[in-house]
Amino acid sequence: MSADAIDSWRVTLPCTRAEAEAIDAADDLAIDAVLMTSEEVEDDRERWRLDAYMEHEPDAAMLAALRALVPSAAAAEPAVTPLTAQDWVTLSQAGLEPISEGRFVVHTSAHPVEPPPGGRAFLIDAGQAFGTGHHATTSGCLAMLDSLADRTVSDVIDLGTGTGLLAFAARHLWPTAQVTATDIDPAAIAVTRENMVANDVDGIALVVADGALSEAIAARAPYDLVIANILAGPLISMAPEVAAIAAPRAAIVLAGLLETQRAEVVAAFERCGCALEAVDRRGDWTILRLAAGATRYVPERAPDPRGRDGWALDL
Missing domain, CATH: 3.30.70 (Alpha-Beta Plaits)
Structure with missing residues (x-):
């Protein structure tokens, strides 16, 4: 050529x-x-x-x-x-300047950067999966995770992982924790696997799964940190199953919802024994942190994935 x-x-x-x-x-x-x-x-x-x-x-x-x-x-x-x-x-991605959230910097190949002292830089190129860090929901989740850095965490799950970025951040913050990253789309899991290699990240279990219904997810439960950066509709539908895999008092970080959708999402999780602890509003978008109940939640009946009217994860 x-x-x-x-x-x-x-x-x-x-x-x-x-x-x-x-x-x-x-x-x-x-x-x-x-x-x-x-x-x-x-x-x-x-x-x-x-x-x-x-x-x-x-x-x-x-x-x-x-x-x-x-x-x-x-x-x-x-x-x-x-x-x-x-x-x-x-x-x-030429216009995607590096972003900084707490101890994390996220950049593309076009804009390489050095990590901040004591922090971590992640290379996440734009491609087939959502989550380069430049959208308010993803950057807000990074900030929310950074605010939890002093908490003891041993089991993490990132539902709807997209590029894997939030799972990578969790791995950096809690290097001895068990970390699981899931997505409904096999292409997103393939992208996450490639990004693990590019960023020299290991020790993350990758699962293709519809929400939190997979046997592989249930087998590793309960989780003391649950991350779900998806959409308001799926978050509401998934509230019982997310609460069911969360350990007592677990931190639950939710994103992908508009501020106008906050009350409905919070209400769905409150019905499952969770309590709102923190809110980070970024323009029209809102990131939530909730605490699971004092005892592990048991749904009244097993969730039926066929009842979700074709919802899809935000990749």
Whole structure:
């Protein structure tokens, strides 16, 4: 291939912040492209952009699918740009500056950094799984985990692990703990496995599972730290099974919910004996920390995964 040969394409459309957050939080958009959203004008909710990177020239179906993600851009013409022989994933994350949360720094290949003193830097490239650390839900979870650093933790589970980032943070904070990372999507588990190698992380059990219903998850329970960065609907549906795998007084970190959904999520967990301990609001998004009850919760009946109306984890 010559140096100026086209090997990838970029489609750019304007969008709003609300549309960008919906794209970031979506589970499976069934679009064969890496989607990146960014702020065009600082603190302007209406001036954002969507960049979609792909290996093939976009056809009418692809352009229509991208337009459907950003209804506010109905009158805008997509900007289609052919890219020369460069790594399209690297291009897609060129605007992702490193983020810092407590003792953690998260960066992409395009922006390598040194870890802070006594801290840890994680390399998480954008790709097929949610959780680069740049979304408010993921960065908020990192901050919440950092606030628990002085707590004694021996058993951790990260439900809906995405890229594995939160499980990696838990492994750093509690190096002797048993850590399990699960996801409903096998691709996310494959990404987590690759990220473990890239970050020299080991000792994490990886499980493809629908929520907390897997025998492999139950066999390692109870957990004294449960992390679930998914969506409000799944969190509400899963509350009994999450409470059931939590040890008495366990810390439960929940994210992926909007502030407007907080009360309903908290109520679902309070019905299972949990109590709200801390809230971290980041824009429209909210991260919660709850404490499990003083005795281990036993559901009235076994949860039925078929009753969830097709919910999906936020990857």
